[in-house]
Amino acid sequence: MFDRILIANRGEIACRVAATCRRMGIETVAVYSDADAGARHVAVADMAVRIGPAPVAESYLRGDAIVAAALATGAQAVHPGYGFLSENPDFVEAVEAAGLVFIGPSAAAIRAMGLKDAAKALMERAGVPVVPGYHGADQDDAALAAEAERIGYPALIKAVAGGGGKGMRKVERAADFAAALAAARGEARSAFGNDAVLIEKYVTAPRHIEVQVFGDKHGAAVHLFERDCSLQRRHQKVIEEAPAPGMTAEMRAAMGQAAVDAAKAIGYAGAGTIEFIVDGSEGLRPDGFWFMEMNTRLQVEHPVTEAITGEDLVEWQLRVAAGEPLPKTQGELAIHGHAFEARLYAEDATKGFLPATGRLTHLTFPEGVRADTGVRAGDVITPWYDPMIAKVIVHGPDRAAALQRLARGLEATRVAGSTTNLAFLARLARQADFAAGRVDTGLIERDLAALTTPREPDLAARAAATLAALGLLDAAGPLVGFTLWAPLLRLARLRIGEEDAAHTLAALGAGRFVFDGREVEVRRWDGADLDLRIDGENRRFGVVVAAGAVTIFDGAEAFVARVPDPLAVGAEEAGGDDLRAPMPGLVKRLAAAPGQKVARGDVLVVLEAMKMEHSLLAPRDGAVREAPVPEGAQVEAGAVLVLLEPEE
Numbered sequence: 001m002f003d004r005i006l007i008a009n010r011g012e013i014a015c016r017v018a019a020t021c022r023r024m025g026i027e028t029v030a031v032y033s034d035a036d037a038g039a040r041h042v043a044v045a046d047m048a049v050r051i052g053p054a055p056v057a058e059s060y061l062r063g064d065a066i067v068a069a070a071l072a073t074g075a076q077a078v079h080p081g082y083g084f085l086s087e088n089p090d091f092v093e094a095v096e097a098a099g100l101v102f103i104g105p106s107a108a109a110i111r112a113m114g115l116k117d118a119a120k121a122l123m124e125r126a127g128v129p130v131v132p133g134y135h136g137a138d139q140d141d142a143a144l145a146a147e148a149e150r151i152g153y154p155a156l157i158k159a160v161a162g163g164g165g166k167g168m169r170k171v172e173r174a175a176d177f178a179a180a181l182a183a184a185r186g187e188a189r190s191a192f193g194n195d196a197v198l199i200e201k202y203v204t205a206p207r208h209i210e211v212q213v214f215g216d217k218h219g220a221a222v223h224l225f226e227r228d229c230s231l232q233r234r235h236q237k238v239i240e241e242a243p244a245p246g247m248t249a250e251m252r253a254a255m256g257q258a259a260v261d262a263a264k265a266i267g268y269a270g271a272g273t274i275e276f277i278v279d280g281s282e283g284l285r286p287d288g289f290w291f292m293e294m295n296t297r298l299q300v301e302h303p304v305t306e307a308i309t310g311e312d313l314v315e316w317q318l319r320v321a322a323g324e325p326l327p328k329t330q331g332e333l334a335i336h337g338h339a340f341e342a343r344l345y346a347e348d349a350t351k352g353f354l355p356a357t358g359r360l361t362h363l364t365f366p367e368g369v370r371a372d373t374g375v376r377a378g379d380v381i382t383p384w385y386d387p388m389i390a391k392v393i394v395h396g397p398d399r400a401a402a403l404q405r406l407a408r409g410l411e412a413t414r415v416a417g418s419t420t421n422l423a424f425l426a427r428l429a430r431q432a433d434f435a436a437g438r439v440d441t442g443l444i445e446r447d448l449a450a451l452t453t454p455r456e457p458d459l460a461a462r463a464a465a466t467l468a469a470l471g472l473l474d475a476a477g478p479l480v481g482f483t484l485w486a487p488l489l490r491l492a493r494l495r496i497g498e499e500d501a502a503h504t505l506a507a508l509g510a511g512r513f514v515f516d517g518r519e520v521e522v523r524r525w526d527g528a529d530l531d532l533r534i535d536g537e538n539r540r541f542g543v544v545v546a547a548g549a550v551t552i553f554d555g556a557e558a559f560v561a562r563v564p565d566p567l568a569v570g571a572e573e574a575g576g577d578d579l580r581a582p583m584p585g586l587v588k589r590l591a592a593a594p595g596q597k598v599a600r601g602d603v604l605v606v607l608e609a610m611k612m613e614h615s616l617l618a619p620r621d622g623a624v625r626e627a628p629v630p631e632g633a634q635v636e637a638g639a640v641l642v643l644l645e646p647e648e
Helices: 011-024 040-044 063-073 089-097 105-112 114-123 139-150 172-194 249-265 302-309 313-321 399-411 422-431 448-452 460-467
Strands: 002-006 027-031 047-052 077-079 155-163 167-171 197-199 207-215 221-233 237-241 269-279 289-295 339-344 362-364 370-372 389-398 412-418 489-496 499-509 510-514 518-525 529-534 537-548 549-554 556-561 578-580 587-590 603-609 611-617 622-626 642-643
Touching: 002 011, 002 063, 002 587, 011 040, 011 313, 011 370, 027 040, 027 114, 047 139, 063 077, 063 089, 077 114, 077 313, 089 105, 105 114, 105 422, 114 155, 114 197, 114 249, 114 289, 139 155, 139 172, 139 197, 155 172, 167 172, 167 518, 172 197, 172 611, 207 313, 221 249, 221 302, 237 399, 237 422, 249 269, 249 412, 269 313, 269 529, 302 339, 302 370, 302 389, 302 510, 339 399, 339 422, 370 611, 389 399, 399 422, 412 549, 412 556, 422 448, 422 556, 460 499, 460 510, 460 518, 460 529, 460 537, 460 556, 499 611, 603 642
Parallel strands: 002 027, 002 077, 027 047
Antiparallel strands: 155 167, 155 197, 207 221, 207 269, 221 237, 237 339, 269 289, 339 389, 362 412, 370 389, 489 499, 489 556, 499 510, 510 518, 518 529, 529 537, 537 549, 549 556, 578 642, 587 603, 603 611, 622 642
């Protein structure tokens, strides 16, 4: 076994790998960019090496710097995590050429499965069922359109080098094909440096079910059962679970065998995932699943497999890389209970899931959940990297119990300092179809409005926010001041989100108030949890006071309140005459020029932020007056990208 390894990654996966290494007595070396100098993954490692500035192309994608760091620190092997260089065969060869061990599959195996078209052809030869489609070499627009017609609409355009939903477009009709193809190619070119695509038949009631496989260097291969990853948004996984709801023993055996056959077909060694598209329209059946792709690395959602099998998949990776046989045979593996994983992101679900940034002033998770995270309270979510805050993982004896634990765990998680998708996840955990196991990849989209509409703070939440913002929770007596014969009455102004409100507040005594005519009593306040009694009803809130703001937690809902400064004079935002960057990012494409006529909803700017492209639309009809930011420029949130001529 290795004495010291280098982890060629950052964030939660680097922390996750380090945790297993620590348990096994293996020293770890972290690498970091300038933006990550104080990051959690650096703190938990035994050693750390700077590899460059913040942009990934100058740091985490620099294979030469990572190999040099491994050699300089005496590491014997390199664990790639996922993302970055984890599926780059050239990096694998560079690691091995330096006399180091790559903790993952061979470069040949990665190349065999790296391009979706070649992988599908290989799987067909291995007898693995493949989705009907076209994955040939002819990339002419007209030829691809003809193939889509042959396969039949709806069709799916996918980047051959893709992953994570990038370079993927669903097309409902022939008239939309050309625009969808151009968009998919542009995104693929940006993300992967390869704009080749394939065409697949779109399954109308699709489920995304994947199988965890493991091979060793002695020719053995096993599967560790399936994960259902059907809850997706824009092809990005949101909540994963294991095992898949409705799975039969017959289908599990068929899928497991197909996955093992796929691994053996390329002589696979290490952790891998075979992803299948499943037709869920008539229940799960052995003839209703098809190979989509293989991920030649550890998956983000691997913890749910660990939870139901009791195995540490990172330990398996280390042992296989060290030349040991697989820790268990197929017959020794079994499923125990049910598990869920929810991906907690810094993003605004109410604004199309735009990525968010900010300093995390507070971050806590309740007992009973496993939280895999790469950040701590005080850390900054930057625009440079994926905005994941944590993976919230739960396990229970059955699906209903595990789902209840997930919902409660999300509702008891508290994050302040950045907008998050926590409330969205909590609503999704209690969504009726999901609770009943009726899952498919379109579930979120069908119920998107209900899942993303925020709940407004009620009177009790407003009372809690006002008392906390005015510093009255810790007050020993009534409000300061004097009135004759009646309690002191004052007008309290509060800003919750972007809304200003005025409330009347009077003190009756220590911990007793009248708020907008309702009697409020502070029953308990310990600096984190607040118990209020308002008009005879008991309510509990979480309260965080930091950075000039009060965050009130009402279940998974978070309300941020501030007391407006009466002396502050703020400029009103331009009323529809400008288009501003909703987040920090890179101006990827500028489709507006001075004098150009535009209509409301036209794409004016494509902004690249946190590994995704976002189309910014004209706020109204008009003419472009100015486009002050050129293509290729990095901008901050709020930067003016396009100015329209004032309306007459």
